[in-house]
Amino acid sequence: MTLLILAYLGGILTIVSPCILPVLPFVFSRAGQSFSRSVLPMLAGMVLMFALVATLAAVGGSWVVQANQYGRWLALALVALFGATLLFPKLAERLTHPLVSLGDRLSQSAQGGTTAGARPGASFLLGIATGLLWAPCAGPILGLVLTGAALQGASVGTTLLLAAYAAGAATSLGLALVVGGRVFAAMKRSLGAGEWIRRGLGGLMLAGVAAIALGLDTGVLAQLSTASTGGIEQRLVDQLGAGRAATTASANAPTANATGTSAAPRAAGPSMMPVRDTTMAAADVPAPLPVEGQLPSLDGAVQWLNSPPLTAQALRGKVVLVDFWTYSCINCLRTLPYVKAWAQKYHDQGLVVIGVHAPEFAFERDIGNVKKAVHDLGVDYPVAIDNNFAIWRGFHNQYWPAHYFIDAQGRVRYHHFGEGNYAESERVIQQLLREAGASQVASGIANVQASGIQQAADMRDVRSPETYVGYERAENFASPGGAVHDQASDYRAPSTPSLNQWGLAGDWRVGPERATSMQAGTRIVYRFHARDLHLVLGPNANGQPVRFRVTVDGRAPGDAHGTDVGADGAGIVASQRLYQLVRQSGDVRDRTFSIEFLDPGVSAYAFTFG
Structure with missing residues (x-):
């Protein structure tokens, strides 16, 4: 029941989402007309189309995304026609007779000169077009509903949640129509401005079409608006403790901790969380390589980067x-130089490298974030965005990073989880290329010289484990009184933390996945032992940068500063990603790290070490 209520509330909040603003003129074109013949059919058409798109997205593949994009352009054309008939009533006279007839009907319906003249069919059609434009404005709550359906399969519960979300949106839009209708009626009585109102609505509709076509509904408006609902919806999501739903998967094997030793998997509600395997121990490559299974379908990707969609059959x-x-996984980033080297070295001999991006944190589901990371990291081979974990499930995968090696017959012949074993993995590539008939396969091992954040960890000196800041998986939290879940609270940092203890200082809100700073001057303190310290951070809810200052043992880091920090400890959180804050060049010993945020709103997710 709680889920249904939150889904309904999430739908209500859609009315103030930035990208819904260009759609509102289409809605207000129904204001002041008969509720049963005009307003209700439009809302019904809009909710029906939204529910249809959302349901298909939950159970479909990449073709649904493409179909929805074509549908949006069709909807834009239809709404543009509505707007033109409102703005230029004589336009229909210049068209051919069938279009004149259609334009007159649409114009009369959109103008709604009288209550009796309102046409339910045209209102329903406008609602369908509006629904196609509105569906992509959904926020975190709907994202969790769709993700849950993709991971667990569609169900009656999923359908009810989608219906609750759509009903909430219809409620808020219906209220907007009632209010809008009264305002327009008052303007007509006092000013006699009915004709200008009609033309104004037509102009706004055409402006909205232009904004959506140019991507301003999700781009510029999202940056300018102060009424973004993402943060509000995320707070509702955090109340459920469901912020990790996007990365929940079944785990049937032991996982590994930061030192590479076997450990029991951690529970996360009814199922287990996939974890990062950082195993560094060498393993012998079996000879001959056994057959472990067939290459699963790749159709579940929601989008492909650097390539058109690839299929298992086409890769034979x-x-x-x-x-x-x-992209925020430090273990993945440290394996990336080797994967890139193999992709370049063996491309002409028949190797195809596919990066399957399966998000751990909610912000990694944002395709724009992934595109930027792919560009910044210099990844030029195909990347499948697996936001629904369809490909992940097809491989029965449980780890980041994980490498699967497939032969020319489409059979999985070898796999490796975590960092390390690079020479063995490259020899597997060479063996499979020879089996496929490639000539003059290089026998040497790639000489990879990684630097910066991608440099291999010095595991001999790593005595601090990966540490999550959100309460769902947090350990060793040492602020007096413990963490207060899902509400703002004033924290004090531990005065003398022991190794691997950490704490917050100032006003923070701790959710299941992250902690969010509620004011300037907040801090995080961590007593660690490692060469490198990284922290996954994000700017404030409006995307504005957050300045910070780092100290190590109470002083500016100097030569121990990371790639994202100056020697004076100053830095800026400008995007959602992993930041390297400390890299020591001398003796590694227990040190106390502190980061102070000079602006409010930063989100902190997880510490990693190397």
Whole structure:
């Protein structure tokens, strides 16, 4: 029941979402007309189309995304026609007779000169077009509903949640129509401005079409608006403790901790969380390589970068390396130089490398974020965005990073989880290329010189484990009184933390996935032992940068500063990603790290070490 209520509330909040603003003129074109013959059919058409798109997105594949894009352009054309008939009533006279007839009907319906003249069919059609434009404005709550359906399969519960979300949106839009109708009626009585109102609505509709066509509904408006609902919806999501739903998967095997030793998997509600395997121990490559299974379908990707969609059938005859990664995972980033080297070295001999980006944190589901990371990291091979974990499930995968090696017959022949074993993995590539008939396969091992954040960890000196800041998986939290879940609270940092203890200082809101700073001057303190310290951070809810200052043992880091920090400890959180804050060049010993945020709104997700 709680889920249904939150889904309904999430739908209500859609009315103030930035990208819904260009759609509102289409809605207000019904204001002041008969509720049963005009307003209700439009809302019904809009909710029906939205529910249809959302349901297909929950159970369909990449073709649904493409179909929805074509549908949006069709909807834009239809709404533009409505707007033109409102703005230029004589336009219909200049068209051919069928279009004149259609334009007159649409114009009369959109103008709604009288209550009796309102046409339910045209209102329903406008509602369908509006629904196609509105569906992409959904926020975090709907994202969780769709993700849950993709991971667990469609169900009656999913359908009810979608219906609740759509009903909430219809409620808020219906109220807007009632209010809008009264305002327009008052203007007509006092000013006699009915004709100008009609033309104004037509102009606004055409402006909205232009804004959506140019991407301003999700771009510029999202940056300018102060009424973004993402943060509000995320707070509702956090109340459920469901912020991790996007990365929930079944785990049937032991996982590994930061030192590479076997450990029991952690529970996360009814199922287990996939984890990062950082195993560094060497493993012998079996000879001959056994057959572990067939290459699963790749159709579940929601989008492909650097390539058109690839299929298992089209890859026959090629040796394929599938790399499961996510862009804020330090272990993934440290394997990336080797994967890129193999992709370049063996491309002409028949190797195809596919990066499957499966998000760990909610912000990694944002395709724009992934595109930027792919560009910044210099990844030029195909990347499948696996936001629904369809490809992940097809491989029965449980780890970041994970590498699967497929032969030219489409058979999985070898796999490796975590960092390390690079020489063995490259020899597997060479063996599979020879089996496929490639000539003059290089026998040497790639000489990879990684630097910066991608440099291999010095595991001999790593005594601090990966540490999550959100309460769902947090450990060793040492602020007095413990963490207060899902509400703002004033924290004090531990005065003398022991190794691997950490705490917050100032006003923070701790959710299941992250902690969010509620004021300037907040801090995070961590007593660690490692060469490198990284922290996954994001700017404030409006995307505005957050300045910070780092100290190590109470002083500016100097030569121990990371790539994202100056020697004076100053830095800026400008995007949602992993930041390297400390890299020591001398002796590694227990040190106390502190980061102070000079602006409010930063989100902190997880510490990693190397």
